[in-house]
Amino acid sequence: NAGVTQTPKFQVLKTGQSMTLQCAQDMNHEYMSWYRQDPGMGLRLIHYSVGAGITDQGEVPNGYNVSRSTTEDFPLRLLSAAPSQTSVYFCASSYSGTGEEQFFGPGTRLTVL
Amino acid sequence: GENVEQHPSTLSVQEGDSAVIKCTYSDSASNYFPWYKQELGKRPQLIIDIRSNVGEKKDQRIAVTLNKTAKHFSLHITETQPEDSAVYFCAARAGGFQKLVFGTGTRLLVSP
Numbered sequence: 001n002a003g004v005t006q007t008p009k010f011q012v013l014k015t016g017q018s019m020t021l022q023c024a025q026d027m028n029h030e031y032m033s034w035y036r037q038d039p040g041m042g043l044r045l046i047h048y049s050v051g052a053g054i055t056d057q058g059e060v061p062n063g064y065n066v067s068r069s070t071t072e073d074f075p076l077r078l079l080s081a082a083p084s085q086t087s088v089y090f091c092a093s094s095y096s097g098t099g100e101e102q103f104f105g106p107g108t109r110l111t112v113l
Numbered sequence: 114g115e116n117v118e119q120h121p122s123t124l125s126v127q128e129g130d131s132a133v134i135k136c137t138y139s140d141s142a143s144n145y146f147p148w149y150k151q152e153l154g155k156r157p158q159l160i161i162d163i164r165s166n167v168g169e170k171k172d173q174r175i176a177v178t179l180n181k182t183a184k185h186f187s188l189h190i191t192e193t194q195p196e197d198s199a200v201y202f203c204a205a206r207a208g209g210f211q212k213l214v215f216g217t218g219t220r221l222l223v224s225p
Contacts, residue, residue, distance in 0.1 A: 040122075042202055042215040043157065058212070059114075090156060101147070102213065104156040
């Protein structure tokens, strides 16, 4: 199993550009989440999904969209990038929502100029 | 919503010493408390977790304690080693599924 994979590893955008961060897992996990990690602020939940076709907002959803058309994939879309979105983005998945280990992807480091 | 505070933000110890990291949470309904370790440039990885029906859990040199009345939980690392150097995050699950709320992290440095 590859676990949770993310692409790209690094990305530089100009203000106003859009892009999609890809996340995939091959563990047949129902639950997937996106976090952003900023210095001194820990990991903050952006959006999450409890299964294909179901998504909901987390703590910091503004400026981001998600969709979940399959169990395996959970892409994160930046609609119009802003410098405040410069961060490291982690995707995570878990088997169920009853309090089990979340497996994190390797992260995407995004810089918005 | 849930709020998790973590202290200290940095912790320096000598190899062999013990290290303690403390977290408090606000939502009395929280029932799952994991700890993640993140090495420099790597992804967070679960090292231990505890549920609200248990007061303490140990795994070799690592232990976690939970005080539901005071709404705080702590990570204890004994006989620290240089490879324990990393950032440690506590988290609490606030209701529903997997809405983990993380603390701001503790950078642990273990000097040989």
